[in-house]
Amino acid sequence: MNTKTVTVIIVFAALAIVLNLSPLKIPAPYAPYLIYQIWEIPIVAAFLLYGTRVSVLIALLNTLTLIALFPGSLPTGPLYNLAAILGMLFGIGSMNVLVKKRSLKQEAIVATLFTASGVVSRTALMAFVNYMCLRFPPPIGYGLPEEGVVAAIPFVIIFNLTLALYTIPLGYCVTKAVKSYTKV
Numbered sequence: 001m002n003t004k005t006v007t008v009i010i011v012f013a014a015l016a017i018v019l020n021l022s023p024l025k026i027p028a029p030y031a032p033y034l035i036y037q038i039w040e041i042p043i044v045a046a047f048l049l050y051g052t053r054v055s056v057l058i059a060l061l062n063t064l065t066l067i068a069l070f071p072g073s074l075p076t077g078p079l080y081n082l083a084a085i086l087g088m089l090f091g092i093g094s095m096n097v098l099v100k101k102r103s104l105k106q107e108a109i110v111a112t113l114f115t116a117s118g119v120v121s122r123t124a125l126m127a128f129v130n131y132m133c134l135r136f137p138p139p140i141g142y143g144l145p146e147e148g149v150v151a152a153i154p155f156v157i158i159f160n161l162t163l164a165l166y167t168i169p170l171g172y173c174v175t176k177a178v179k180s181y182t183k184v
Contacts, residue, residue, distance in 0.1 A: 012046040013061040044171025050122045059085045062129040075139040083153050088164055091121025111172045115144050119164040127153055
């Protein structure tokens with residue numbers, strides 16, 4: 001790994017961590033234990049600018065920092081966040097392969113496709129992860145009975161869908177702004 005890559009990872013990871021620890025947090029009105037934040041935007045931008053390896057390392061650094069400093073109400077919560085981010089990046093990356101094969105150049109269409117694929121992959125993955133894990137006692141889940149798990153899934157779906165709906169377009173906009181001012 002060269003110096004530029006290490007620097008990019010450090011800068012984007014620091015930005016994500018600072019945003020994560022900042023007071024910019026809005027509890028979801030339908031499920032206050034789910035928190036809307038903006039710290040995933042730099043990870044999406046790093047993914048679009050520098051690729052999978054860099055963005056995954058940034059997400060891992062963010063996760064390790066959260067586990068150490070602010071795990072939230074569930075000690076494994078940062079691992080849920082990591083799964084959500086990786087699921088979203090997988091969706092964006094899969095669509096990016098198709099966009100490149102088709103040589104799509106229209107920004108609005110590309111941004112919409114990235115958003116749609118990221119939303120679908122994140123939401124589907126997190127519905128599955130939560131369905132499987134919420135039934136376990138802490139630190140894995142909350143020890144919910146089957147009825148509680150099933151009742152929580154719609155909130156998980158709404159949360160992940162809406163979070164990705166603003167994170168991906170904003171990450172895309174940050175990417176375009178950075179590209180217009182730098183040689184990336």
